[in-house]
Amino acid sequence: MNPPNDNYSACHGLWREHPVLVQLLGLSPLLAVTTTLANALGLGLVTLIVLLGSSVSCSLLRRQLNGALHLPMLLLIIAAWVTCAELLVRAYAYPLAQALGIFVPLIASNCVILNRAQTIATRHPIGTAALDATVIGSGFLALLLIVGAIRELFGRGSLFADMHLIFGDIARDWLWQPFDGDYTLLILSMPAGAFLLLGFLIALKNFLDSWLLPSSESPPEKPIAGSKRVRTTGKIN
């Protein structure tokens, strides 16, 4: 049995241990679906719900989820939530399901979810697990929205395109096109541009960190038990 980790603090997930900006997890959905704000919002919300569902179930079942087979069990639970989410999106928001395509089922392979299940949900009571999932999911959603907004605005010269996929017909005239005519900046529409943009956002975050938290005052690093990540942009353990 893994002992609860008392060092845990949920709000770190929004900044200091942001799943993407610091841990570089979940990059593929970030790069692939953020061509518009609407897609980013859709995928971010579905991911948040899947993360919440899987964290709560992993926490509820945490006494069973250990031993040599804990990984397949976690994957089963996550895949189940993803399948449920996909069925519901297809049933109640079919056009959104079409727009997001393969990226809804691929949420199952988003490492952020497995990472939270392994490091937090299976080691903490349900309240903590739910809080953690909400915070991490919101941090992920927020970053998707930022990247989606920048890519849509400067890549395609529009904002709020396709919002009717999520909000229904009233959203059809939310579309805002500040630049004239055929403005497009191809690189931002492509995954490579998203990758560059993400790099700039990470640099910005690191700059803000060094500016807001002079190194002498930076809080002591708290290790995350069980974390084996080596590819990070900051010190998480």
Next chain:
Amino acid sequence: MTVKTAPNRSQWLRLLGIALLIGTLVTTLEILTRERIVASQTSAALDYLRQVTGPDDQGAAITFENWPIPNRQLGLLGLSEGDEMHIALRAGQPIAAIVPSISNAGYGGAIQLLVGIDFTGRIIAVRVISHRETVGLGDKIEIAKSDWIEAFSKRSLSDPAAKYWAVKADGGIYDQFTGATITPRAVVNQVAATLQFFADERAALAARGTSQANPEARE
């Protein structure tokens, strides 16, 4: 951590238990949502069908039926066995064929089209159902991005003549996009192939429509 030891029997049983529990839950949800998903798919498909059959201007309701596509034509249309076309009927008479057609000559892979053709062999409309062309370059084939695809309306196999059924770069009449010729070329060629298919099959389809509408007429 216990991770390093080999799984024992109780762990396998737990995995099995979780798999059964999850299997039951997911199956239940699948059964509960199945009807709604099919309904959503059908209504999305009907939306497309209405777009390619044009406005329903003559009062009588248009209904749609699925008719088989002869196997020898599947290659031309890029389809696989079992794929069907839709026939729009007014008062039981076929008025248009809505033919799914897939080009594999796109820049990013398959481009799935729906081509609406009336029974005189003229195109009503063409729509792109799905594609993986580059955003900002090849995606102007979508009606949501550009009205390029409307250039096919009212065209037929003889208008323009066969050698002009091509993008301008190939000596035809259809515009390509700046810096993107592959995508429009794929669409134009596939639409032409679809018209060829309809020309080959038109007589058979019309005959089937007549015998279906008044089975006694043959006696």
